[in-house]
Amino acid sequence: xxxxxxxxxxxxxxxxxxxxxxxxxxxxxxxxxxxxxxxxxxxxxxxxxxxxxxxxxxxxxxxxxxxxxxxxxxxxxxxxxxxxxxxxxxxxxxxxxxxxxxxxxxxxxxxxxxxxxxxxxxxxxxxxxxxxxxxxxxxxxxxxxxxxxxxxxxxxxxxxxxxxxxxxxxxxxxxxxxxxxxxxxxxxxxxxxxxxxxxxxxxxxxxxxxxxxxxxxxxxxxxxxxxxxxxxxxxxxxxxxxxxxxxxxxxxxxxxxxxxxxxxxxxxxxxxxxxxxxxxxxxxxxxxx
Numbered sequence: 109x110x111x112x113x114x115x116x117x118x119x120x121x122x123x124x125x126x127x128x129x130x131x132x133x134x135x136x137x138x139x140x141x142x143x144x145x146x147x148x149x150x151x152x153x154x155x156x157x158x159x160x161x162x163x164x165x166x167x168x169x170x171x172x173x174x175x176x177x178x179x180x181x182x183x184x185x186x187x188x189x190x191x192x193x194x195x196x197x198x199x200x201x202x203x204x205x206x207x208x209x210x211x212x213x214x215x216x217x218x219x220x221x222x223x224x225x226x227x228x229x230x231x232x233x234x235x236x237x238x239x240x241x242x243x244x245x246x247x248x249x250x251x252x253x254x255x256x257x258x259x260x261x262x263x264x265x266x267x268x269x270x271x272x273x274x275x276x277x278x279x280x281x282x283x284x285x286x287x288x289x290x291x292x293x294x295x296x297x298x299x300x301x302x303x304x305x306x307x308x309x310x311x312x313x314x315x316x317x318x319x320x321x322x323x324x325x326x327x328x329x330x331x332x333x334x335x336x337x338x339x340x341x342x343x344x345x346x347x348x349x350x351x352x353x354x355x356x357x358x359x360x361x362x363x364x365x366x367x368x369x370x371x372x373x374x375x376x377x378x379x380x381x382x383x384x385x386x387x388x389x390x391x392x393x394x395x396x397x
Contacts, residue, residue, distance in 0.1 A: 116143035205250035295323035295341035
């Protein structure tokens, strides 16, 4: 087994094909195919299914990809260590967040300290944040619930209760406070499955014998806001995410507080990466400030 063979396999797997892998590695497609073929022949194993010009990983290929992800990430960390000053001058930090505004203050401080680092910020729900971290598509995540287990390093940014909200002038807008049973009498605009806000609401509603049926299911927090803003129903959000939009009126939920924690997270095996460590330090300095 040679390094070049593992590298060829890894890039075919993450790129989705031999041609794309060849482009990424500045090699020819026959060279990439030859390296993967030699790896499969040497160990008498099939790593890719090749049907109708489509390339998919076999089960053994999936398992090997988990290992090569770690292998090449460690290689990247070694490079960062050897060139750490360069990484903090001109590296790239990828963040995926379920609510970007929780991390904006840390981003501002980080950019002021490390102006040469490129920040790539994407949106997603809690499940897609975790998926991106596990797939090495992101360096850091921001999500509404601290994940269990020992796979992650976490930093709690804040914790605020879930509230309802409606458009000014909506029948619920003057209520100020409502039970979940009362909310259920109105058209509800709920987040997609996988949203921790929705999960918390449905769990508490079930405890109280209430069923929350969405009149409209919307993907993403901004979609919920715009639909509620049209007057189509009542939505839910953590109080930290409510903002100061004059179109909306907050409605307290008459139940013990359902706190939504927002945490900065990364895979434990990536926690020593120079840019990840630097961002955690900057974020921690701002808590409570």
